[in-house]
Amino acid sequence: MSWDVIIMRFPESIQTMADLExxxxxxxxxxxxxxxxxxxxxxxxxxxxxxxEPNWGRWDGPAGTVDFNIGRDEAEALSLAMLHVRAEDQVIGQIVALTESEG
Incomplete structure (x- = not known):
């Protein structure tokens, strides 16, 4: 399975896809x-x-591979991160844990 995931923060007023639309x-x-x-x-x-490569992390595990792209902009604060996932569904829990971590 292969998919791309964008992690970003939205204002609290946006809670659903309908809010975005x-x-x-x-x-x-x-x-x-x-x-x-x-x-x-x-x-x-x-x-x-x-x-x-500080702007590109790679995780290789038994379920597959996930690349973490945090861009080339050298600004300290990130506004988004892109995950390029080529792995089985088992990594979904890890992705959710990453998005729910504090900070």
């Missing part, structure tokens, strides 16, 4: 967290993630 103007970028904090969260949820 009725928007008439762009939403402001809300910071997700700092780069170091995000790498730490990924490494906690996906132990053994390789961050030898």
């Amino acid at each position: 009725i928007l008439t103007s762009p939403v402001e970028d809300l910071p997700l967290c700092g780069r170091d904090a995000f790498r730490a969260k990924v490494s906690a949820a996906f132990a053994g993630t390789d961050w030898s």
Whole structure:
């Protein structure tokens, strides 16, 4: 199975896809967290993630591979992260744990 996942933060007024669909103007970028904090969260949820390229982490596990793209912008605060998932459904719990982690 292969899919892409975007992790980003929305204003609290947006809770559902219907809330997004009725928007008439762009939403402001809300910071997700700092780069170091995000790498730490990924490494906690996906132990053994390789961050030898600081903007691109790779986790290889028994269920497959997940790449974590945090972009080339050197700003400390991230507004989004992209996950490129080529893995079995077992990684869904780890992805949810990553998105629900504090900070």
